[in-house]
Amino acid sequence: MEGNITRIWTGRGAINQVLIDFNNDIDVNVRNLKKGLPEAIDIAFDSMFRKHDDMQPYFNNLYSVLDFVDAYFSAEIIDEVEANKFMSIVSGQLARSESELLCYYGLYSKAPHNLKEIIDNNGLLKNIDGKRIPSDVLNSYDPRAFM
DSSP: OGGGOOOOOOHHHHHHHHHHHHHHHHHIIIIISOOOHHHHHHHHHHHHHHHOTTHHHHHHHHHHHHHHHHHHHHTTSSOHHHHHHHHHHHHHHSOHHHHHHHHHHTTOTTSOTTHHHHHHHHTTTTTSOGGGSOHHHHTTSOGGGGO
16 A cells, blocks of 8 residues: 555645746647747646646636736825835745746746736746746846845
C-alpha cells in the first residue's frame, strides 16, 4: 500500500503545487514542443483549469475584486489614495505563487479583457520574484506593474 499514497495539497501548498505544474507545462510546451510563449501560457492555463476545477472560480473571484476597485476608481466613487490602499491590501494578501500565477494570467488570451491593464496600472506584480519568471513575460507588462 505504501506505493499508492496520494498526497493532498491544501491552502498555500496547493497553490504552490499548481504553480509547479503550471511551470512544468510551460517548459514542456516551449522547450519540447517548440510553442511560442503566448501559446504555451494558453495551453498551461487550459490544462490547469481542466486538472484543478477549483482554480477557475479562484481566478474569477480575484479578478472580480480587482475589477470592482478599478471600476469604483474609474467612476470616481473612490479616490486614488483609497484605490491604492485596496489594491495594496489585495496584493499584500497574495502569496508569491499566487502573484506569479496572476502575472501569467494577465497574459492568458481567455482572461478578462481589462485584467492586464488593471495589473499594469496598480503595481500588482511588485511582490513577485522576477528571477523565477521569463523576461519575455515580465517585459509584457508596463513598469508600473512592478511598483
